Amino acid sequence: MMIVVLTVVTGWIYPLAMTGLAQAVFPNQANGSVMMRNGEPVGSKLIGQNFTSPGYFHSRPSAAGKDGYDGTGSSGSNLGPTNQKLMETAADNVKKVREENGLSVDAPVPADLVLASGSGLDPHISPQAAYIQIERIATERNLAVSEVRQLVERHIEGRQWGFLGEPRINVLELNLALDELK
Amino acid sequence: MLTDMMMFILYLAVLLLLAWPFSKYLAKVFTMEKTVLDPVCQPLERLVYRLSAVNPDQEMNWRQYASALIWFNVLGAFAVFLIELVQGALFWNPAGLSGVAPWHLALNTAVSFMTNTNWQAYSGESTMSYFTQMTALTVQNFVSAAVGLSVAAALIRGFTRKTTSAIGNFWVDLVRSIFRVLLPLAIIFTLILVQQGVIQNLDSYLTVHTLEGVEQTIGMGPVASQEAIKILGTNGGGFFNANSAHPFENPTPLSNFLQVISIFLIPTGLVIAFGNIAGDFRQGYAVLAAMLLLFCIMLTGTYLSEAYGNPILANLGIDQPTSMEGKEVRFGIAGSALFATVTTAASCGAVNAMHDSFTPLGGFFPLVQMKLGEVIVGGVGAGFYGMMLFVVLTVFIVGLMVGRTPEYLGKKIEARETKMATLGILLPAVMMLTGSALAAVIEAGTSVVLNPGPHGLSEIVYAFASAAGNNGSAFAGLSANSLFYNLMLALSMLVGRFGVILPVLAIAGSMAEKKTSPPGPGTFPTTGWLFVILLAGIILIVGALTFLPVLTLGPIVEQLLMLQGSMF
Structure with a gap:
């Protein structure tokens, strides 16, 4: 009998009460921090998306689902540190990033832009990963490099309270702002 | 590097600052003293006792306590199993998911959540469905943590009471743990998490058209309420596959920091509370000091290895930090290394980065912590009572060296307690070793390994350490949803849980019956640094003697090969 009573308390009353409370106090977050454009949802601020066209800042490689960024199939690659497949994938990505952005064949590439995230839904890239894409974006969109650079810098989120986490840029927010520029 | 150090130091500072006042409250809860929550909790608890036909005033001896606990767990696991099978016909299922199949996956999951392991082969x-997440899984998140707290409370009573066979009432400990400790903390933590961006709704999955016009479907659900207790109860079973790496479970560096704090909060508070109840706070601090000493060693190891990174990737022209595979940008190396060390020190098992993709030594330290029996801070309740087995063993060994009858808290440690402590330490270890040895030699064990070379062995070894340690994290490349792994790991989880709880309760029973005598000149003090070092040393020695060969063949060899540039 005890298990039934406790199930009602912790399995129904607690989560439903929390849902009610969360919906009342923080409705935006509770429903997934959805980003809107022209009244249409274009994604969640917290869930990364694929960007393949040269005019958008690209996200990290993703192992979620078949094509990456599957919002119902969060997953990392789970490739180990001596796995040949990891090295081949990384080498391909490095080559692609260098070609797309007109970098020399031995230019260093930011790690996050060529290695997959743990969730496969990472919404962020590092500032370095955004910087090396600036020239490509500017050329593609006929914008001044300085203008794009300013936009990127405005979107850098610093460490929380100065010591928590890493500096980062939300790719979806940055790309939305990029579309607004014109 | 400097900011990383600052975060680690602040982490320990904030943890101790919160755990200290909390421990006083915790002590009151288990000594049945008045607390601030009495006006709310007392009527609710009385209602629960009446509905469940339980007499809260009846004390139990250890056998009665153990049998109530086991029946409660058997029924609980059975309920989870049934709900999983029939969820397709139930409500709160907007994604239209059918019953969990195959049956051995449902069984594995039921055992997993009941034993506070939260290993997930799915x-x-x-x-x-949302119904299963709430009614089956969230419930076991609460009660399995409460069972851990109850056993710890019973053991504390065993050490501090004299000449009685009574060690408390299981139902009372269970209900008080939930209503006075877990629920209030979970409610506060849920709201903080939602504020940070964790979702909490019963909506259908959300479909959007991305900026590039592609359809993206995003999973929804009552996540925050489960996330809060998953962390606080050192459960670790994620709502989503990616667990605390998923932005809807752990959206910001701050939520990450609060999660690692919350994992350690109750276990740390409990050790300090033990000192309070024993009437000598130094007893609690000595045990905690040994735990934190080991924890700092493990954290340093994990962090340095991850920060050093992977030279093979560096050779491809990738900038530092090269070990970003499987990690989130918002947490970085330090936030991921801290989480990995905390989650495997406490038998939590939530992950905010994929341990399988860590550098070999970065994965070695989490693995070692699980193999040491999850006593470095450890799970809610389980960390404390697991550690007390090592305390009994240490006191016994010191007694042998000094040539006197070993004593702890004024009570003689005799053959029965030492045997029980040894049993509780060895059973999970035997399960870890035999399980992974079997899996490593048969087709059913090796065919589902993802990574070739020594890393494949690490995947298998990690799985059995995680299951028998009741941790639940994984080298997730292993596709563990197979008949062999579902059943073998379920067995490991049971041995790892009850193979420790039953000896602990037996010790509680026999200690409670003993008389207390004041410390004499031959009594070895269990409060100073000498004891702390001895305790930590014995944990490391027992661990090294048991596991060094297999650890060498897995992560250690792989690290050397990685430094050489070898691949598989």
């Missing part, structure tokens, strides 16, 4: 967003 992917949450595509397997479990």
Whole structure:
């Protein structure tokens, strides 16, 4: 009998009460921090998306689902540190990033832009990963490099309270702002 | 590097600052003293006792306590199993998921959540309906943590009471743990998490058109309420497959920091509370000091290895930090290394980065912590009572060296307690070793390994350490949803849970019956640094003697090969 009573308390009353409370106090977050454009949802601020066209800042490689960024199939690659497949994938990505952005064949590439995230839904890239894409974006969109650079810098989120986490840029927010520029 | 150090130091500072006042409250809860929550909790608890036909005033001896606990767990696991099978016909299932199949996956999951392991051979967003997540899994998140607290409370009573066979009432400990400790903390933590961006709704999965016009479907659900207790109860079973790496479970560096604090909060508070109840706070601090000493060693190891990174990737022209595979940008190396060390020190098992993709030594330290029996801070309740087995063993060994009858808290430690402590330490270890040895030699064990070379062995070894240690994290490349692994790991989880709880309760029973005598000149003090070092040393020695060969063949060899540039 005890298990039934406790199930009602912790399995129904607690989560439903929390849902009610969360919906009342923080409705935006509770429903997934959805980003809107022209009244249409274009994604969640917290869930990364694929960007393949040269005019958008690209996200990290993703192992979620078949094509990456599957919002119902969060997953990392789970490739180990001596796995040949990891090295081949990384080498391909490095080559692609260098070609797309007109970098020399031995230019260093930011790690996050060529290695997959743990969730496969990472919404962020590092500032370095955004910087090396600036020239490509500017050329593609006929914008001044300085203008794009300013936009990127405005979107850098610093460490929380100065010591928590890493500096980062939300790719979806940055790309939305990029579309607004014109 | 400097900011990383600052975060680690602040982490320990904030943890101790919160755990200290909390421990006083915790002590009151288990000594049945008045607390601030009495006006709310007392009527609710009385209602629960009446509905469940339980007499809260009846004390139990250890056998009665153990049998109530086991029946409660058997029924609980059975309920989870049934709900999983029939979820397709039930409500709160907007994604239209059918019953969990095959049956051995449902069984594995039921055992997993009941034993506070929360090993997951399934992917949450595509397997479990909201109904199952709430009614089956969230419930076991609460009660398995409460069972851990209850056993710890019973053991504390065993050490501090004299000449009685009574060690408390299981139902009372269970209900008080939930109503006075877990629920209040979970409610506060849920709201903080939602504020940070964790979702909490019963909506259908959300479909959007991305900026590039592609359809993206995003999993929804009552996540925050489960996330809060998953962390606070050192459960670790994620709502989503990616667990605390998923932005809807752990959206910001701050939520990450609060999660690692919350994992350690109750276990740390409990050790300090033990000192309070024993009437000598130094007893609690000595045990905590040994735990934190080991924890700092493990954290340093994990962090340095991850920060050093992977030279093979560096050779491809990738900038530092090269070990970003499987990690989130918002947490970085330090936030991921801290989480990995905390989650495997406490038998939590939530992950905010994929341990399988860590550098070999970065994965070695989490693995070692699980193999040491999850006593470095450890799970809610389980960390404390697991550690007390090592305390009994240490006191016994010191007694042998000094040539006197070993004593702890004024009570003689005799053959029976030492045997029980040894049993509780060895059973999970035997399960870890035999399980992984079997899996490593048969087709059913090796065919589902993802990574070739020594890393493949690490995947298998990690799985059995995680299951028998009741941790639940994984080298997730292993596709563990197979008949062999589902059943073998379920067995490991049972041995790892009850193979420790039953000896602990037996010790509680026999200690409670003993008389207390004041410390004499031959009594070895269990409060100073000498004891702390001895305790930590014995944990490391027992661990090294048991596991060094297999650890060498897995992560250690792989690290050397990685430094050489070898691949598989």
